Structures are given as structure tokens and as C-alpha cells.
Amino acid sequence: MNIALEARGLTKEFKGFVAVKDVDLTVERGSIHALIGPNGAGKTTCFNLLTKFLQPTRGTIIYEGRDITKLAPAEIAQLGMVRSFQISxxxxxxxxxxxxxxxxxxxxxxxxxxxxxxxxxxxxxxxxxxxxxxxxxxxxxxxxxxxxxxxxxxxxxxxxxxxxxPDMLLLDEPMAGMAQADVERISALIRRVAQNRTVLMVEHNLSVVASLSDRITVLARGEILAEGDYATVSRAPAVIDAYIGAGYE
Structure with a gap:
């Protein structure tokens, strides 16, 4: 597998609270990889760690074979890994x-x-x-x-x-607050721009995740519950329990 981005043992603690715990994540080059989970799962914290807007308590982040754990966000952008934000x-x-x-x-x-x-x-x-x-x-x-x-x-x-x-595009909830027509337009756009790029996205809209993603990582309480294609993770009992418990259908 050609790996674009990899996290090993990624952990973030805030004064004793563990927001992300021992996350091992591998994003294949040229894929669309989704990071999902119920509210409070640690998705945004994990995303901020990967893009270095937060410094991990421990763990290692590798981008295109280079250890970027201690780099600043601007340095990472210069390497070709660029992110968007939830807020316009x-x-x-x-x-x-x-x-x-x-x-x-x-x-x-x-x-x-x-x-x-x-x-x-x-x-x-x-x-x-x-x-x-x-x-x-x-x-x-x-x-x-x-x-x-x-x-x-x-x-x-x-x-x-x-x-x-960018060689790798990181999208933080690109569909947040959108009407269905806009969701369809932006989904088609992401599919198009991903043809020659790697994409990692945090997204709540599960129908978008199902239609776009090659691989999905599910987080809950800061830990990985399941990983695989949509058919695999949607059937995982731990994932079903996590979403039902969070009020999802």
C-alpha cells in the first residue's frame, strides 16, 4: 500500500482528560478517507493533531515518509498537506x-x-x-x-x-450547514478534485461518507472503534451502539 499519511499511537490529553487515545491511522495515497463518529468522539481533536494545530501528548505523525510530529502547520502546508476549516x-x-x-x-x-x-x-x-x-x-x-x-x-x-x-487535502466537515442541492454539488466537486489527490475528511453526513469514501475510520471516546469500507463499518456492533447511543438513526 502507498501510504500518504500515517499516525502511530496518537494521543492528546488535556489536564488529565484523554481526548484522543492511541490512534493508529493509515491513509492510502490517492484515496478518499473519512473520519467519522458521534459527537464528542475526538474527530476534530484528531484532525487538529494531524494538521498540527494541536501538538500531540505522544505519538508520531508521518507524511509521505517524513516525520512531521514537531512541525508547525505552515511547514506542513508547504510540504503539500493543506486543510480547510468548519468556519468559512x-x-x-x-x-x-x-x-x-x-x-x-x-x-x-x-x-x-x-x-x-x-x-x-x-x-x-x-x-x-x-x-x-x-x-x-x-x-x-x-x-x-x-x-x-x-x-x-x-x-x-x-x-x-x-x-x-496540495498533494493531500484535509476537509473539516465540508457539508456542514448545507442544503441538499449544495451537498450534491460539493460531493461531486470533492470526487472530481480527488482524482489526483489524497483526501481525508471529517464528515457527519453519513450518506456523503457512504458515497465518497474508499475507507472509513470510526472514532468514539477518542479511540478507533472500526475501520474499513462503509459496508464493513456500518455493520460493526460497536459502531451501531455508538451511533444509537448518540441519538443517530
Missing amino acids: AVFPDLSVLQNVRVAVQRKRGESFDFWRSERKLSRFDDEARRHIDEVGLADFLHHRAVELPYGRKRALEIAATLALN
Whole structure:
């Protein structure tokens, strides 16, 4: 198996409370891997550990054969592992084009680009447009981000993430708060952008997980309950008990 991301014995304690305990996780290169579980399962904490927004109490994180356990989030992004967040992270008063162009500029690492004239920054427009086309927002090129419907804002966030040319995309609840039409649109988008990338996502919508994921890891109380394809994990007694106990159908 070609492994993109691996965690060994990943543990996070908060003043005696163990939020994530001895998690061993392997994400295969080129796959869509979902991390699911009832509320309070430790999904977000695990996600923040993998992306280094939290430092693990113990354990090791390996990305593309390199130990990244002690690296900062920005260093990990530079290696090609880029994440999105649950909360909208676009610049509301910038246009769709300008939002994605900021990401293109950031990839270059030239901080002074932000102070240059619009005319000089326009050299980034072609690349920005390619990513905007990729997520189906070509018709909204000059709309301000604040004017976009929620689902298209999420598509804009993915476009900005893609502008960093990630090899691995980590999506934190990409369907949260969406209407069904938006869920279908973003699901199709994730499937499309995953054709040449690895995707790890935290997601509550089990129908999305079932339709998109190659492999699923189920967490409960900070520990792995089950792992496998949807058919396997959905039949696991421990998983059924965890979801019924949390009020899921």
C-alpha cells in the first residue's frame, strides 16, 4: 500500500482528560478517507493533531515518509498537506477571483505581493481562473464572496485550497450547514478534485461518507472503534451502539 499519511499511537490529553487515545491511522495515497463518529468522539481533536494545530501528548505523525510530529502547520502546508476549516475562511469583501488570487500569491511566498498594484497582480489571474473553473465558479468570477450562497462559499474555499497545489487535502466537515442541492454539488466537486489527490475528511453526513469514501475510520471516546469500507463499518456492533447511543438513526 502507498501510504500518504500515517499516525502511530496518537494521543492528546488535556489536564488529565484523554481526548484522543492511541490512534493508529493509515491513509492510502490517492484515496478518499473519512473520519467519522458521534459527537464528542475526538474527530476534530484528531484532525487538529494531524494538521498540527494541536501538538500531540505522544505519538508520531508521518507524511509521505517524513516525520512531521514537531512541525508547525505552515511547514506542513508547504510540504503539500493543506486543510480547510468548519468556519468559512474567505475574505468577504474580495471577489471570487481576488480570493483565489490571494492563495496563488501566498504559494509564491512573496509577502510584498500584497502591496502591489492591481495591474501587477493581474499576472496571477490565469492561474486563479483555472482553480475557479475547477470548482464550477466561473460564472461568479467578479462576485464578492459575501454575496455567494453558502454552498458556493465552500466551493470558493476549496478553490483557494487547490491554489496551493496540495498533494493531500484535509476537509473539516465540508457539508456542514448545507442544503441538499449544495451537498450534491460539493460531493461531486470533492470526487472530481480527488482524482489526483489524497483526501481525508471529517464528515457527519453519513450518506456523503457512504458515497465518497474508499475507507472509513470510526472514532468514539477518542479511540478507533472500526475501520474499513462503509459496508464493513456500518455493520460493526460497536459502531451501531455508538451511533444509537448518540441519538443517530
